[in-house]
Structure formats: C-alpha cells, structure tokens
Amino acid sequence: MRRLRAALTPYALIFPGGVWLAIFFVVPTVVMLSLSLQSGNVADGFVFTWNWQSYVDGLTNYHDQIIRSLVYGLAATLIQIVIGFPVAYWIAFKGGRHKSVYLFLLLLPFLVSFVLRTISWQFLLSDNGMLLGPLKNIGLLPGDFRVLATPFAVIGGLAYNFLPFMVLPIYVALERIDPRVLEAANDLYAGKFQTFLRVVLPLSLPGVFAGVLMTFVPASSDYVNASVLGGTNTTMIGNVIQNQYLVTQDYPTASALSFTLMALLLVGIFAYAKALGTEDVLEVAAR
Amino acid sequence: MSNPSTPDPAFLRGLTQRRLGRRDAFRVAGLSAAGLALAACGVQGKGVARPTSSAQAQSEVEKYWAGKVKNGHVDFANWPLYMDPEHPELKKFTEQTGITVTYKEVIQETTSWFAKIQPQLAAGQSIDYDLMVVTNSIQLTQLIKLGYLVPLDHERLPNFAKNVGERYKNESFDPGNVFTVPYASGMTGIAYNPKYVTTPPTSYSALWDPKYKGKVGMMADSQEIANFGMFVLGIDPEKSTPADWEKAADKLRQQRDSGIVRKYYDQSYIDPLAKGDIWLCQAWSGDVFQKNLSDGTDLKFVIPEEGATIWTDNFMIPKSAANPVDAITLIDFFYQPPIAASLAEYINYVTPVPAAQEIIRSNAAKATGEDKKTLEMIADSPLVFPSPEVYAKLRTYRTLADSAEQKKFESIFQPITTS
Numbered sequence: 001m002r003r004l005r006a007a008l009t010p011y012a013l014i015f016p017g018g019v020w021l022a023i024f025f026v027v028p029t030v031v032m033l034s035l036s037l038q039s040g041n042v043a044d045g046f047v048f049t050w051n052w053q054s055y056v057d058g059l060t061n062y063h064d065q066i067i068r069s070l071v072y073g074l075a076a077t078l079i080q081i082v083i084g085f086p087v088a089y090w091i092a093f094k095g096g097r098h099k100s101v102y103l104f105l106l107l108l109p110f111l112v113s114f115v116l117r118t119i120s121w122q123f124l125l126s127d128n129g130m131l132l133g134p135l136k137n138i139g140l141l142p143g144d145f146r147v148l149a150t151p152f153a154v155i156g157g158l159a160y161n162f163l164p165f166m167v168l169p170i171y172v173a174l175e176r177i178d179p180r181v182l183e184a185a186n187d188l189y190a191g192k193f194q195t196f197l198r199v200v201l202p203l204s205l206p207g208v209f210a211g212v213l214m215t216f217v218p219a220s221s222d223y224v225n226a227s228v229l230g231g232t233n234t235t236m237i238g239n240v241i242q243n244q245y246l247v248t249q250d251y252p253t254a255s256a257l258s259f260t261l262m263a264l265l266l267v268g269i270f271a272y273a274k275a276l277g278t279e280d281v282l283e284v285a286a287r
Numbered sequence: 288m289s290n291p292s293t294p295d296p297a298f299l300r301g302l303t304q305r306r307l308g309r310r311d312a313f314r315v316a317g318l319s320a321a322g323l324a325l326a327a328c329g330v331q332g333k334g335v336a337r338p339t340s341s342a343q344a345q346s347e348v349e350k351y352w353a354g355k356v357k358n359g360h361v362d363f364a365n366w367p368l369y370m371d372p373e374h375p376e377l378k379k380f381t382e383q384t385g386i387t388v389t390y391k392e393v394i395q396e397t398t399s400w401f402a403k404i405q406p407q408l409a410a411g412q413s414i415d416y417d418l419m420v421v422t423n424s425i426q427l428t429q430l431i432k433l434g435y436l437v438p439l440d441h442e443r444l445p446n447f448a449k450n451v452g453e454r455y456k457n458e459s460f461d462p463g464n465v466f467t468v469p470y471a472s473g474m475t476g477i478a479y480n481p482k483y484v485t486t487p488p489t490s491y492s493a494l495w496d497p498k499y500k501g502k503v504g505m506m507a508d509s510q511e512i513a514n515f516g517m518f519v520l521g522i523d524p525e526k527s528t529p530a531d532w533e534k535a536a537d538k539l540r541q542q543r544d545s546g547i548v549r550k551y552y553d554q555s556y557i558d559p560l561a562k563g564d565i566w567l568c569q570a571w572s573g574d575v576f577q578k579n580l581s582d583g584t585d586l587k588f589v590i591p592e593e594g595a596t597i598w599t600d601n602f603m604i605p606k607s608a609a610n611p612v613d614a615i616t617l618i619d620f621f622y623q624p625p626i627a628a629s630l631a632e633y634i635n636y637v638t639p640v641p642a643a644q645e646i647i648r649s650n651a652a653k654a655t656g657e658d659k660k661t662l663e664m665i666a667d668s669p670l671v672f673p674s675p676e677v678y679a680k681l682r683t684y685r686t687l688a689d690s691a692e693q694k695k696f697e698s699i700f701q702p703i704t705t706s
Contacts, residue, residue: 041690127564149550231550235705246402248697
C-alpha cells in the first residue's frame with residue numbers, strides 16, 4: 001500500500017500543473033494546428049482538409065512582417081541589455097541598503113497598464129509635443145522631423161515596455177555572486193576591469209540568458225507597440241494575425257501564421273539554449 | 288562464417304530499412320488519433336438563406352413575433368459619444384412606456400464587436416443585449432446572412448413608416464429594412480487642420496499631394512480606403528468591380544510607398560489631427576464637429592467634389608434577445624421628430640428623420656446666446672441635414688455579396704494597411 005502511494009506521489013504532484021498545461025496549452029495548440037489546416041469561411045463553416053495552402057499564402061504574403069518582427073524583437077532585446085545591465089549592476093553592487101527601494105522604483109511605471117504606457121509615449125513623442133516641439137522651435141531639428149510612425153518608435157516602445165523583464169533576472173544573477181569571489185579576484189591581483197570581465201560577467205550570463213528569453217519572445221509577437229507607435233511599413237506579425245482573425249476572419253491563415261511564429265521562436269530558443277547551456281538558466285529562472 | 292566482403296543480407300536490411308517495433312506502432316496510432324482530433328475541430332457553418340419573397344419574409348416575421356410579450360426592460364448596446372451622457376431620450380422613454388433601459392457604450396469597432404458576439408450568436412446564446420447599433424459593413428451583411436438578426440415587424444414601427452426619409456427605406460445592404468432600421472448616418476470625407484493646410488482641399492487628390500508627405504492619415508478599414516482609392520480614380524465605389532479594386536489598390540500603394548501616408552488609423556485619427564501630427568486625413572463627419580465643440584479646436588471637414596460615401600449605423604435586434612418587444616418599442620420611439628431632433632442636437636450626425644430640422648430651428652429660436660448659435664449651426668449644417676445637392680454627391684459602400692467576394696476584396700486591400 002505504502003509502495004503504491006509512493007509510486008503515485010509524483011503523478012499526484014504533477015497533476016495540477018499537468019491539467020493546467022493540458023487545458024491552456026495542449027488543447028489550444030491542437031485547435032490552432034487543426035484550424036490552420038482547415039478550409040472554408042465563417043458563413044459556411046470550416047472543414048478539416050489538410051489544407052496546407054494557408055501556410056503557403058501566409059508566408060508568401062506576410063514573410064516581410066515575420067522577418068520584421070524578429071528583427072524588431074532582437075533590436076529591442078539588444079537595447080534592453082545595453083540599458084538593463086548597467087542598471088542591474090548598479091542596483092546589485094551600489095544599491096546598498098536601498099536596493100529594494102530602487103527595485104520598486106524600477107517597477108513603479110509598470111503598475112500602469114501596458115496600453116496606457118504606450119499611448120503616453122504617443123503624447124511624449126508627438127511631432128509638436130513636449131519633446132520634439134521645443135527642439136524644432138530652436139532649430140535643432142528640421143520641421144518635418146518625426147519619431148512617431150517610424151521603426152525607431154516601435155523598437156523604442158518594445159524596449160521600454162519589456163525592460164523590467166531584462167533587468168530583474170540580471171539583477172538576481174548579479175546579486176547572488178558571493179562577495180568572497182570578488183575579494184579572491186582582488187587578492188589575485190585582478191584589476192576592477194579584469195574582475196568584471198572574468199568573474200562578474202560570466203557569472204551574470206545566466207541572468208542575461210533568462211532576460212533575453214523573457215523579452216525577445218513577447219517583444220517579437222507584440223502588436224500594441226506597432227499599432228500605437230508605428231506607421232506604414234512597421235506592421236508586425238502580431239498585427240497581421242489579429243487582423244486575419246478579427247477583420248478578415250480568415251481563421252486558417254491566422255492560425256497558420258501563429259503556428260509558424262511559434263515554431264520559429266521555439267527553434268530559435270532551442271538553438272540559443274543549446275549554444276549557451278541551460279542548467280544555470282533554469283536555476284536563475286527558478287529563483 | 289560468411290564472407291566479409293559480402294555482408295549478411297539481414298544485417299544490410301537492418302541498416303537500410305526501418306523496422307516497425309511496438310513503439311512505432313504506438314506512434315502511428317498516436318498520430319492517427321492526433322489526426323482524428325485535428326479533424327474533429329472543424330467549425331460549423333451557420334449560413335441561412337435570405338427570404339426570397341415578401342410573403343416568405345412576412346411568414347418569418349409572424350413566426351418570430353408570435354407570442355412575444357413586453358417584459359418592461361431593454362439592454363441597449365451602442366457606440367461611445369452617440370447619445371447625450373444624461374440620456375434624456377431614454378429617460379423620456381421610460382416615463383412614457385414604463386420600460387427601463389440599460390444603456391452601455393460597448394461597441395468600439397464593427398469588426399471587434401462582431402468577433403465578440405459571433406461565437407455566442409452561433410451557439411444560440413444571449414449576448415446580453417436586446418438592441419444594438421451596427422454600421423453597414425461586411426460584418427452587417429454577415430450578421431444578416433448568418434441568420435443572427437430578428438426580422439423586424441413593421442406593424443410595430445409606425446413612426447418609422449411615417450417619419451423616416453425615403454432614402455433610408457431602401458438601402459442596398461438591407462432593401463426594405465427587413466432586419467435593420469437607421470439610427471444615424473455620417474459621411475466619410477477629408478478633415479484638415481487649417482493651421483497647417485492653408486489651401487482648403489477640394490478633391491481627393493489632395494491626399495496624394497507630395498507636399499503633404501508624411502502628414503496624411505488614412506483609415507485602416509479596408510472599405511474606407513478602398514472607397515477613397517476609387518473616388519480619386521473617378522470610380523463609383525457602389526458599382527465597382529474587382530478590376531476597379533485592383534486599380535484603386537495600385538493607387539493606394541503608390542500613396543503609401545511614396546511616403547505620403549503617415550499611418551493607417553482606426554478611430555484615433557482625431558487627436559493626431561488636432562495636435563498637428565497629421566495635417567489632413569480621412570474622417571467621419573460627426574467626429575470633427577464634436578471635437579471642435581468639446582475641445583475648442585478649429586478642424587475643418589470637406590466633402591470632396593468627386594463625392595463621398597455615406598454610411599448608416601443601424602438598429603437591430605439579435606435573434607437571442609430576451610426582450611424583443613421592448614427593443615422594437617424603443618426603436619420606434621427614436622423616430623418621433625422631437626426625439627430625433629434632441630439626439631441630432633447632441634451627436635451631430637445625419638438623422639434619418641427630416642422633420643427634426645424644423646424642430647431644431649424652433650428650439651434655436653427659443654434659445655439664447657451660445658446655445659442659439661450652436662443650434663442654428665446644427666440646423667443649417669449640411670453634415671446633419673444634407674441638402675439634395677449634397678445627397679446627390681453621396682454614395683454608399685459596395686455591398687459584398689458572398690464570402691468569396693469578401694475574401695477577394697480583403698485580400699486586395701488589407702495588405703495595403705498591414706504593410
């Protein structure tokens with residue numbers, strides 16, 4: 001009896017998570033895969049026909065937007081590393097006893113709704129707004145200069161909106177570096193730069209890895225930033241998918257595009273994990 | 288021992304051919320089960336045929352309305368800024384009939400509203416509203432075609448018959464008002480900010496003028512941009528053919544690729560226009576008027592010389608409505624000229640009740656000061672009461688006959704805005 005119970009325990013433990021995954025991941029994925037292979041329309045219904053044409057159509061019409069999404073996501077992620085790493089470093093090592101205050105300040109803007117934050121960027125960056133208006137008035141910028149409705153606005157918005165998801169994992173990785181390791185480096189005549197390059201940086205990489213995962217994936221599939229801050233030729237694949245579902249009601253093409261995007265991101269993540277190793281990452285992510 | 292130079296045939300077979308083991312059998316079984324699961328996810332169609340004869344339509348009406356009674360309540364779904372926030376019309380309605388009304392501004396966009404209610408309507412479930420207002424559009428055609436709307440009993444709409452203008456009684460998207468009756472109409476034309484645009488645009492070609500590079504706003508809606516693309520080429524959108532659509536699409540692509548269009552907007556074009564991010568854009572008539580009134584801006588709206596489209600927002604009752612009798616009573620209430628006048632005074636869109644103009648005039652005569660000026664302006668506004676000359680320039684949207692035509696239309700125009 002006890003043996004049986006022992007044998008069942010792991011399954012019992014995995015049950016809640018398993019059910020969750022089954023309902024909210026497996027079922028939607030199967031439905032989406034199925035939809036992507038159906039043909040028909042809303043009025044007459046959709047029938048499963050192994051219709052691969054949706055993939056062909058989706059990729060021929062919207063490959064630009066898929067590539068653009070990945071490029072924007074990557075650019076935003078790089079910007080986040082450049083901005084986020086020093087911030088995390090400063091809070092972890094120079095924050096002193098106010099560390100938690102700084103972390104709270106970092107997160108404070110993110111208590112406001114995602115969409116609202118993006119719309120406030122629209123106000124800030126408007127052509128004659130509080131930022132560009134004065135610069136134009138004193139002649140520093142040409143009159144027809146604009147930031148909104150350009151790729152820079154979209155990438156900037158993406159970088160801004162997902163920044164904490166980059167800073168926090170890096171902070172966690174830096175925070176857990178044993179100070180004695182740094183002292184040892186010092187004892188062994190490593191300068192500040194040497195210490196950073198050969199001790200701190202390698203130890204922080206798992207944090208950077210986790211940060212990249214947590215920002216690149218949502219940034220590449222985002223559609224709010226492109227629709228609020230973008231203009232022509234800045235549409236991302238998320239906007240296309242939303243349009244295909246809601247406006248055109250071409251469910252198969254929308255599903256095919258979603259599935260393609262998911263597959264591309266998964267392949268990318270696996271390649272990336274393979275290249276950098278995953279054990280440390282899981283450790284950081286678990287904290 | 289076999290000869291080392293000629294390997295054992297069994298060994299060779301093992302190297303070159305896959306052997307199916309128990310696991311493979313499971314895998315094959317699993318795959319076919321997955322295939323079955325995939326096939327089981329088909330989405331059922333819900334299309335129904337439109338009644339072909341008036342006798343058939345009449346029998347549908349009788350079948351639906353038989354035994355329906357007044358329940359004393361209506362749930363009304365409408366667009367934001369489409370009624371005075373105090374709801375004076377609804378209060379009067381409750382006073383007169385004893386029917387209470389819950390009014391919610393939940394419809395922001397035809398497409399997203401359709402996407403929201405479609406699954407419930409398809410399942411025959413209530414959408415929690417007895418009355419809703421939807422623009423004539425691809426989605427409205429679908430609502431009708433999918434059989435989601437109640438055929439209206441015109442015997443219960445005496446005010447509609449008496450007071451509504453003739454042109455609203457035979458709209459191409461719903462001839463004979465079988466399922467829909469008008470709430471208000473508006474025009475899509477060009478709005479501009481006179482601070483930046485010094486020569487008032489008179490033609491659609493202004494939106495293609497390189498001197499406004501990066502300062503032109505267009506709409507993201509496929510039908511709206513298609514109409515503009517056709518007007519500028521001298522094509523009547525209402526009678527357009529797929530060949531015309533291709534030509535219009537070329538023109539619109541050229542406008543986009545030469546950098547003239549800044550962005551394709553949903554309803555959010557009005558703020559950028561007021562701020563000067565865009566200088567001129569596609570716009571809906573009432574929006575410009577309301578923005579000027581509420582924020583003191585001085586935006587202008589023009590109906591270009593080529594003509595413009597007029598759209599109609601329509602009352603309709605979803606099939607699953609719990610209180611259809613109360614809903615149709617409320618619909619008819621809105622066609623009393625004083626009520627129509629009071630609504631038009633606030634929303635500044637075209638009212639389907641021409642008699643409202645005289646009432647607004649007489650209200651203006653009684654009012655004083657600022658109110659008097661506003662009321663006089665509304666009574667004389669061609670955007671609220673278009674003159675016959677203006678009406679002559681107005682066209683309606685092309686009604687897309689079936690899903691194949693709709694798909695064709697969208698596949699031509701949608702890639703332009705999602706570039």
